[in-house]
Amino acid sequence: MNSKIATVLMLGMLAGPLSAAEKLTVVSFGGNNRQAQEKAFYKPFTSEKKVAITADDYNGEMAKIRVMADTGKTSWDVVEVESPELLRGCSEGLFEPLDWSRIGKKEDFIPAAVSDCGVGIFIWSTVLTYDPKKLASAPQGWADFWDVKKYPGKRGLRRGAKFTLEFALLADGVAKEDVYTLLGTEEGVQRAFRKLDQIKPDIQWWESGAQPLQWLAAGDVVMTSAYNGRVTSAQAEGQSFEMQWNGSLYDLDHWAIVKGSPKKALAENFIAFASAPVQQKHFVEAIPYGPSNTKTVALVDEAVGSKLPTSPDNLKNARATDAEFWIDHGEDLEERFIAWANK
Incomplete structure (x- = not known):
């Protein structure tokens, strides 16, 4: 075989795994919220886990999620949803049931953050x-x-x-x-x-x-x-x-996984990462919403904590x-x- 062709083929084989890096699509409500999520969740997850995050926005409508779940053609993996949509979507089979053993200890979260199909992000x-x-x-x-x-x-x-x-x-x-x-x-x-x-x-x-x-x-x-x-x-x-x-x-916003996502395990890894106390601390410092993980509170500066919905005086x-x-x-x-x- 021509040595130049062999070299090109070898380089192609070596480059393959890099171009085929794992990817995950995460959809949120955009604005300052998405900016805070990129800083606290997306970029650190990509850096640490070598997974490329494709971030997208929506306004909370369930129609597109319903079509994905019904047809099995799922282009979104993780979505941010409000509580009523989470409960309704879970009962209608629009979201994947979660394996909490992959995410964390339920007792580490406020009760309202724990459900069959969702994990609370913030209050x-x-x-x-x-x-x-x-x-x-x-x-x-x-x-x-x-x-x-x-x-x-x-x-x-x-x-x-x-x-x-x-x-x-x-x-x-x-x-x-x-x-x-x-x-x-x-x-x-x-x-x-x-x-x-x-x-x-x-x-x-x-x-x-x-x-x-x-x-x-x-x-x-x-x-x-x-x-x-x-x-x-x-x-x-x-x-x-x-x-x-x-x-x-x-109220809370939650992470959920769209039914039929081929990347459920990876999506659960992302949710577990984003739900860790240190990542929630970074999120709270970027935008003043209350953490769902109770162990985050001790990490947050008092000046920031006093302005959160989860501050005892505010609750x-x-x-x-x-x-x-x-x-x-x-x-x-x-x-x-x-x-x-x-x-």
Whole structure:
């Protein structure tokens, strides 16, 4: 055989394993969240495990995942999902059941982070947010949010039934432990909408996480509901915003593996890596969401930890969002909300 041809063939054989390096597609909600994940999870995983991460974004829609699961043509491996979508997708067979022996000890995670098809990534909260420079006194909860005489001006709320109905009942004096029990009754739903009627002309509805803080900075609203991570990022940029954690609602985002992924074992390795305390520490330092691994807390600087939803002081008067409630009642309540809002 010609020596030059033999050399080319040998180089090709040597290069083969390099070009065939393992790859994994991880899909998240994008923005600052994805940037933090790239820093804390994707790049270190690639460096340590020699696995190339293809990062993609989506807005949480399940349609594409359902098509992949139904057809067996799976182009996504790991996806970030919110709690209701995780529970619904798991029950519908859209996600792979997880082998927790490959991921970690369940007792190391907060209970809500552990499920058959998902592993909690982080905890986020929706909080009452305001600019103390523009108010005579700090609002103490949702009852003050509803007090347009004491705090005149527009206030921002997320356009949708979820969170909005809970906040209305909290403002009406319902104990946080009783919110979902009451909201599961016709009487409770009517009570929430009657409460919303009181401030309907004063509400400015937001639909993206950036809007409420833009409005607060511009003086378009005097207070608003907002995502805690967005508020802390705005604080770091010099805004004087404050968060009132009393009556806040928190939830988790989770990792899940799309049904039919040919890389389930590799995907579980990635989830295990991303769920380790040191990786979650890096994530929390990049974006202020609470870690799901309880051993992370001790690694986080106190100045950072005090601004997280998982801080004991912040959790004290907070309420977990009831994902199963919204699976059971979400469609009906969203329809009723839209009809009410459009009146």
